[in-house]
Amino acid sequence: MAQHKQFDVNLLRVFLAVCRTGSYTLAADxxxxxxxxxxxxxxxxxxxxxxxxxxxxxxxxxxTAMANYLYEQLNDSFTNIEQTISGLEEFDPKTSERQFVIFAGDVVTHFLQPALDKMIKELPIEIVFREPPDHDADIMDKLYMEQADLALDMQLPIDFRFEKKLIMSEKPMCVLRKNHPRIGDEISWDEYFNERHVVIKMRRFNLAAVDLLTDEVLPQRKVHSTKSSLLTAFDSLSSSDSICISPKRYAEEYLEMFNLRLIKPPFKIRNIDIEMVWKSKHNKNPAHIWLRGQIGKLVELKFNEHG
Structure with missing residues (x-):
């Protein structure tokens, strides 16, 4: 190796970025x-x-083989240095004009955005909620490129560059109108699949939401309509004999508005687990610690409020 009296550490930063992204253009971005x-x-x-x-x-x-060797030897150490330095940055929510960007779907946004807006009403901080991209890789890339601070979503991939924390676990329930002519306080397997369904499509997975939450192979449903939003699904339920699956706490807030009720699905179904995902680099960053802490407190208060 050539000998140099002074080494420009910025070269190392660029090298690691190119290794991670596999592209000069992405590293430049x-x-x-x-x-x-x-x-x-x-x-x-x-x-x-x-x-x-x-x-x-x-x-x-x-x-090259040399590049892979250097990356394996240097990346963790350099990341630790960045985390330590970023952890020294001061952050005061009363004076900071920082804008945070959060990727979240409509259910999570419904729970958190009003409470966060109220919390920062007298602060110069901005917290912006945005719909996540359609594909997992795009979500993770935008987080990595720091185009968003957090993602609050379900079933995001495991990636060593990021940290995860479970923040919400929602029980799925069957939703239907109160005066449904055929279904009482319980629903059987046959009754469930004889009815027409409002299907909630998950853009990221190109699947109906219920198929993500059960290990059972479900029969094909009779489709009344396909929706990407639960609110529009509830509106359809209120004026038809169709049924759908929704997170329990979210649906409870709209039962009276749309004249709906909840019953337990007739098959085993997992909870909807919402995780908070962030770039590992920000573990010790005071601004990120503050944001994650506020979200954790608000989720806890919301859960206690709903029982």
Missing amino acids: ELDLTQPSVSNAITRFNAVIGEDLFVRSGRNIKP
């Missing part, structure tokens, strides 16, 4: 640099190491 700047930094780092660290493979680049 992550680091807020231009693509030529990233390419130049890698050229300089090649000179420091004394050999090429990436090779072209079609339109993509691939790390």
Whole structure:
């Protein structure tokens, strides 16, 4: 390896970003640099190491054996340094003008956004809720690129770059209108599948929500309509004899409005587990610690409120 009296640590930061993203362009986006700047930094780092660290493979680049070795040796240490430094940053919610972005679906947003809005009403902070992208990989990429601070969602993939914490576990229930002509206080397997269903489509999975929550192979349902929002599903239930599956606590808040009631599904079904996911780099960041703490407190209060 060539000997250098002074080593530019920024070269290491760029190298690790290129390894993680597999792209000069994506690394440039992550680091807020231009693509030529990233390419130049890698050229300089090649000179420091004394050999090429990436090779072209079609339109993509691939790390060499030396690059893989350096990444394995250096990435954890560099991440720990970043976490330590970010942990020293001061954060005061009374004076900070920080904007936080949270990926969350309509159920989680319904529970948390009004409470968070109320909590920060007199603060200069902004907390913005956005619908998550359609694909898991896009959610994780945007989190990694710090285009969002948190994702509050179900069944996100396990990834060593991120931390997870279970924050909500919702019981699924069957929802139908109060004066349904055929269904009483209980519903049998045959009754359930003889009825027409409002199907809640999960965009990320291209499946009906109920199929994600049971290990049983369910018969094909008679479809009354397909919805991407539970509120529009409740509206359909109120004016038809159709049925659907919904998180219990969420549905309870709309039973009176839409003249609905709840009964237990006739098959084994798992709870809807909502996890909070964030980039590991922010474990010790005071702003992120504050945000995660506020969400944890609000979820606990909401759960106690609903029993």
